[in-house]
Amino acid sequence: MxxxxxxxxxxxxxxxxxxxxxxxxSAKAVSLSRSGLDGLLLQARAMGFTPTTVVDVGAAYGSFARQCFSVFPKARFLLLEPLVEYQPLLNTLIDAMPSAQCIMAAASAHQGEVVFNVHPDLVGSSLFREVEKDTCVNGVARTVQAITIDSLVKETGATGPFLLKVDVQGAELDVLRGAERMLADTEYILLEVSLFNFFQDGPDFHDVVMYMKNRGFVANDISGLQYRPLDNALSQVDIAFVKERGLFRQRHFYATPEQREAQDRRIRTHMEELFARTR
Structure with a gap:
């Protein structure tokens, strides 16, 4: 053969x-290798970003903290999670991370007790209620303690530059309103953003992007595409926001002359192969 x-x-x-x-x-292979969380974090490191403190809001079972620690092993980690069901997993995780601390609380715009809707699957639990009807999605209401990120930073003595990750099922802007002082020393913010109004009074994609823009942050990267089972429409994405005039936005051109030339060669070769098949 x-x-x-x-x-x-x-x-x-x-x-x-x-x-x-x-x-x-190939462009396809590079795209695939960059589409996940690891690719996103590795690109941030390659740009010279080294967080002193990582704040993980909505730590759940610790998957983000584990991946982030593999990329930034010298950073201090502060994990926030209101569901005690996750505590055994998080305790095991922080035992393996020398500079990690877990706080069992929700993050919000104000301190005090809040009502948290504990979903049957746990991972969808939120301060907000979902708009679905005739399902048990909103689960059971539970009173939990809430703190602000600014108070957490002050009480723990955490220092920047910060990497902030927020995955809180519709309460992202509430969390950010309680982190106004910390944002001044934050270069990288990873938010889960919804493209639909899944939560009552919750923000959608446009709301989050405009909120961040008004505070000097712009979208820089994207990963974690999720599709809703209803119609397979794109429903949620993880967006990395960076300071508009910070480390990640110093260059706005597409490629170096050498990279552009190499890309042009690849495209021409590909087009020649396509045309050759028609002969």
Whole structure:
């Protein structure tokens, strides 16, 4: 079997398995490697960003903290989570992270007791109620303690530059309103943002982007695309916001001359291959 036939056979087999293959230096392969949380954090590190403190709001079972620690192992980690159900998992996690601390509380714009809607799946639990009807999605109301991020930073003596991650199912702006002082020393904010109004009085994509813009932050990266089961529409994304005039926004051109030339060659080669198939 010649090389051309072998390539066709391999591609046919991969297609049958719903898989594909790309060159490591291809645009598609690079795109795939950058689409996840690891790619997002590694790009931030490659830009020279090194947070002194990572604040993880809505830590849940610790998946973000674990990944972030692998990229920024020297950072101090402050994890906030109001659900005691997650505490055993978080305790195990922070035992493996020398500079980590877990606070079992919700983050909000004000301190005090708040009503938290504990969902059956736990992960969707929120200070806000979902708009769905005729389901048990909102679960059971529970009173929990809430703190502000600014008070947390003051009480723990945490210092910047900060990396702030907020995954709180519709309460993102409430959390940010309680972090106004900390934002001055925050370079990187990762927010889960909804494209629909899933939560009563909760913000959608436009609300969050405009709120951040008014405070000097702009969207810089995206990952974590989620699709709702109702109609497979894009429903939530994780957006990395950075200071508009900060470290990540110093250059606005697309590529170096060398990179542009290499890209042009790849595109021309690809087009030539496409046209060759029509002959």
């Amino acid at each position: 010649d090389s051309g036939s072998l390539k066709k056979a391999i591609r046919a087999m991969l297609s049958w398995l719903n898989l594909d293959i790309y060159r490591l230096d």
